[in-house]
Amino acid sequence: MFSGAQICLYPMTDDFVGVILGAIDALEPYRPSFRIETDDVSTLIVGPPEQLFPAMRDLFLAAANHGIHCVLAATVSRGCPGEPDDPICTPIGHVVHDKPLDDRIAAAIAQVVDAPKTGQIVAAQFSLYPLGGGHHMDEIYGCIEFLKKSGVFDRSKNFCTKLRGDAGAVFATLSEAFLRFGALNGHVAIDLKVSANSPSAV
Incomplete structure (x- = not known):
């Protein structure tokens, strides 16, 4: 499965x-399983879907740990039919999409509970887009139910959901939303903003 993010x-x-170059260095441990390309606009990471959000977490923390206001903006995608096949991308092995929605919600919550603590509080807002036909609204509503039980749900906003909490739990929540909702082999995209150390935090 082709999966990746433009960050x-x-x-x-x-x-x-x-700060930016130092943060990009935090991606080094992921290079054996990722394709990483940086230009003057963004950094592309392509690789196993279950490693995308841990990689983004580590990159963001490397910048935010300076104590400065820092923002990450990303477009994340898996299963895009318009992308070429890439041997670095593999199917989602540890996520079973044929389980009922309630079981997937419970499994996602368990993963967030076990997320490592980082000591860095972040806020995030994102929109999930499970593309294609079928019961995509059921998947969206199921994801919203998970978010409300995740422990990092802040509030619903126009066009997106806001999260707040330790970066470990927030990025784990984003990862679970990405992996467990939407068709296993369908195209799923996320529009994401993450902020830390904002002077206007509310």
């Missing part, structure tokens, strides 16, 4: 170059 990082500091 933009915005550190609010005069030393933005050093």
